[in-house]
Amino acid sequence: MAIIIRGDVKGDVIGEGGVKNETHYHYGKEEGSMTNADKDIRAATEELLEAKDESGEPIFRNKKQWWAVYRVLAEYCNFPSKMTAFVAKMKDMELKEVDEKRKLTYDSLSAAPKELPLMATCAPSNWGTLKDRSENYRQQYEVADFLMLKLGIKS
Secondary structure (H helix, E strand, C coil): CCCCCCCCEEEEEEECCEEEEEEECCCCCCHHHCCHHHHHHHHHHHHHHHCECCCCCECCCCHHHHHHHHHHHHHHCCCCCCHHHHHHHHHHCCCCCCCHHHCCCHHHHHHHHHHCCCHHHCCHHHHHHCCCCCHHHHHHHHHHHHHHHHCCCCC
16 A cells, blocks of 8 residues: 655545545655656646647636546546645645646635536536536536546546
């Protein structure tokens, strides 16, 4: 079992038997302390944060779009399903800094599903059927779709 070691924080341990809630500790944030899967996820997430659509606009426009990242990683990559643990894990990954408008916060992460109730009830792989409902739905779909393609979850 691989234990994620992160400072005296309650969260999820990701291992061969699934996810278990435990307390873990972090001895450092060296590159070598990250799993290869975490490195791939960090690279894909950083690419997402820089990606542009066909019109040259950023795909990732606002902090509520972290909810799509959360849903994809929790659903398909065994990331923590508790939002607080997810935020802590993403901060431990030390992603490149983004502007305040796109910065990950627990408040924006937890607010998003209230605005997107239909997406909260199905897996991100099914969000294509919802993308035309509103601009908020389309933005979440684009982030999830990009990330799933980059991580090889979707082809």
